[in-house]
Amino acid sequence: MTAASQLAQVRSVAAGGSAAAFVLLCIMTGIYAVHEPSALSAFGISNLLNNTVVLALAASGLTLVVLCGELDLSGPGVMAIGNVVVATTSTGSLGATGNLAAVLAIGAAVGGLNGFLVAYLGLQSLAVSLGSLIVCQGVALLILPAPGGEVTDTIVQAVSGDIRAIPAPALIMAVTAGLWLLLKHSRLGVALYAVGADEPSARLSGLNTRTTKLSAFVMSGIVYAIAGFVLSAEIGSGDPRVSDSFLLFMYAAVAIGGTSLGGGRGGVLGTLVGACILSVLQKMLFALGVADFYTNIFNGVIMILAIFFGQLSAWLARARHRGQG
Amino acid sequence: MDVAAPPLLAFRSVCKRYGATTALDDVSFELQPAKVCGLLGENGAGKSTLVKVLSGVVAPDTGTIRIDGKPFLPRVIADARARRVSTAFQELSLVPALSVAVNLFLPRPAINRFGLVSTRRIEADAEQVLQQHGVTDISPSALVGDLPLGMRQKVEIVRAFSHRPAVLLLDEPTAALSDRQWLFSLIARALRDRTSILYISHKLDEIRALCSRCVILRNGRKVLDSEVAALSDDAIFSSMAGRSVGEVFVRASTEIRRGAKPVLEVTHLKGSGIDDIGFSVAPGEIVGVAGLEGQGQSRLFKALVGLSPLQTGAIAIEGVTVAIRSPRAARRLGVILVPEERKSEGLFTGLTTMANISLPVINQASRLHLVNQASERRLVETVTPAVKLPERYLRLSISALSGGNQQKAILARALLAGAKCLLLFDPTRGVDVGAKQHIYAMMRGFVRGGGAILFYSTELDELVGLCDRCLVLYRGAIAGELARVELSQDVILALASGHSGGRTRRANPQAHA
């Protein structure tokens, strides 16, 4: 086999999962657009992006942890703290950037704690993140026991308005995608994949698995914090329980996008597509006239089917590539 | 030997304990530059721990190591590499999901001016490295996980050599290699660079060919340290095991029951990795399977228990044609596989040894689905004598046992499950010499009782010593079938490498490896 054909095969394998997701996205967008003519207008797309960006960010953060082979339930907790902090202090003296910095610091701290417990003490990530999720939810409730607070217009405009005629959410997602590509091709990115795919071998090859996992958790904590910040801008006030429903959708976005929940395979690009699929799903169901309480059912069923589809196509791509052995 | 020259590596009084077990007990030796030192010992002797200590994977409890007179205390692999100690591990340290190129340069693949890893550049660099080490058949962009084991071992070895180390550790480097000369020439070149090599192997011919000195470990202690040329094979063997070579393979008379229906008969099997295989195993017969890595043997064994798909072909058990769709179905028919990967496919690490053995028949020891420990023990003790597994191990967690005893437990389980035909895939890999003897004895006892064994091994002397017949696989088909009288290591090797002789079947040129 020539180097070029090998390369092509490698690429097709990597793309297997997320390519299938992209196709699904196009199909669903098509169905949506057929039933709702304004879907593809500037307003429609902008609206869609507004609905998607928080989930996209949260799920991207989760992707980083999942790639290195761990699980993380604490996302909604960090988002909740971020949200209530902004809602309670944004009209104060910190200013928008101060707010953002504070929220990022909190996210990094929670991520750092999770990462330390998992990477350096060897605790199980599911259990640790469960604990920190509950603690974070408690902290959010302490800061703001009931929905309220206020988010200044500066922040709201910055995040959900337009920046030179481009919707801010689109920019945010584009920047996320760009940063991901930089990470993916950096040494840390290679280390993430290596540790997720085969931790003992990664260690024997000289990689520092502990700092790799810690970095993944810290980065994801920061991204969750950003998601919480953007969420505040979207809803304009604080609600300590608003992020509770995100957990399922975060994992769904990750899995639909082709990232393996066992680690070592996938990426943020697929997750972004997955998040878009979920948003379009809601819109599509609405446009098709599906009654409100059926949406839950459809959500659940279609999610399972989409995940099944995503895992299946990734598996098929690998089987095709592997041939006989 | 130049006694006056200071050693490159001095390993002094190193001890390593794991809980109550001593893995290394006051071990000392030295390595000289530009020389190869062999390290021998059965499994359980401490070789791998020694490699781990030197590579920085584990830290010793006591003792000192010095390189060029300066203390050497690696805590991680990077520390060892910094002092130019490089290792090719027995359990390969490559990440299967990444490409050859990335693996070669882990943990620090080259970055361009933006700080990003450039795939093109590292693949070009990798191509160079591979060529410099005489490898032309591996593509740098291939995923390591897609390469057969032999090629993966090559990559592992090339990586270790490419660091141009001062001290090179090679742990069982030829286990999966089909071309040993390639390695030997790399070694010769490294020696010219004044590299000091520690060569771990249990193959005496390699030790003799390469090493000037050898160190033998037993039970964590060094029992021998001398020039290789001065030692006889028997001396080496006895130091390792306390037994002489002659005792290893005692040719027993054949146990084959003439005229009985074959226990296992396979005709025209075709599937992924298998191309038109047919053979039969009579009761009382041990049929060996030989072949280099990736020639279809793994697929064949898996297919016989329904773990690998078959396209066409027939399998008959005791004359009755059956379709084996799952290992459960195979077990009911008496066909049981003892798999290649003991740790991930053979053992139940969370259970005790007794529980491991009794698992397939646990319902027999249960009344109303509740396990009766006394009945369980009675059941298990019907088979442990056959494999010489001491009683006291039964209540221990199976992870506490040595590889040899673990394998015995797996074999005991197969016996207890009512095996008529045992499919053994490299059963003595990672098994110490003592346990090997017991396993051979068990095999002979099994066939004496009318059972049949199909047995794949990478150790040619096992095949020559144990089998009544030997099938040699090449490219998914049978390249030859050798009767006992024709069995010899050279003939098997020749067929396995694709050189067909007189009345052997030609491998189908359309077959893919």
Add this chain to the structure above:
Amino acid sequence: MRMRKARALPRAKVVPEAPPVWRPAVGPDLVPALLVFAATGLLVVGMMLASPSFGSFDQLTAILVTAIFLVVASFGQGLVILLGGIDLSLGVVIGIGGMMVAGLTRGSNDALMSAIPLTLLSCAGIGLINGIGVGLAKLPPFITTLSSGITFFGVALGITAGSSQQPVAPALQTFMNSGWLGLPYPILFTVAFVAAAWLFQNRSAEGRKLYAIGSSPGAARVLGLPVAALTIAAYAISGLCAGLTGILLAGYAASATLDMGSALLMPSIAAVVIGGARVTGGSGPYLGTFAGALFLSTLSTVITALSFSQGLRDIVQGGIILIALLLQSGRLNLRHHRWRWAHHQQGGGLT
């Protein structure tokens, strides 16, 4: 360096095995469970010292009674975790169980005899669907159970047309609120349940197989254990337990709402983890799960008695989980170290 001649060497003895790194069915594995029991005791004693009104016999029995819900729910969750999975639909199924038994009996005893089996069967059916998804279709348990939870929540919402409260059969309420020979029925029930659960998980052939599959799924496949069937069974049992919990909750509270089980989901996982089981499966005796459930129920009562706000409650509960994990990490690190090292040994033993 002396070279030894072959003849001078003594006959090699059989390599002595390591004195045990043993994990038999009882023993070191129970240590976390015992520690948690001790912690529960400390908690109660502490509360009694701190607040004299706490600690009457009635209050203690009340704690035990309210523990029944978590005990029942965490058994099913524990079986699923034993296989390396997780059941995130537990909370929803509890709610469905409660609503169903309430809706079928509608405040009278007439239909109770058929309502209970019907409810249990339906909830087990949901578990069955989860099990089929995980065991046959090989979907990731996390998402499968989370999605099915949401789906069935939607179904239930549609069927009940959103109405939230239902009255429950009086017999059920009596059962939950009265007793026999001074001991409340729920406590007797708990004793019987714990005994049955322990027998199943740690003494039955099927339980043994669950441990086997959880600790080594590859080996289970090669040996031909009925992995799919047992997976489906475990999830079905989890659904059954959730339904049972819902029925008991409905009787205790004298009414049922659809989301009355959601507060039990995380604690059910936490109980299993605190008791010493690994989330990756294959280990952890039932006694540990029971100890965890008892502890968390007691903790919940104590927190209520101390009038903590919801936020503080969450912080305490989350903190307890982290502390329990940290305490176990001493033993865990040891095992982790051995496992990690053992991973590199072909022999799996100590070389």
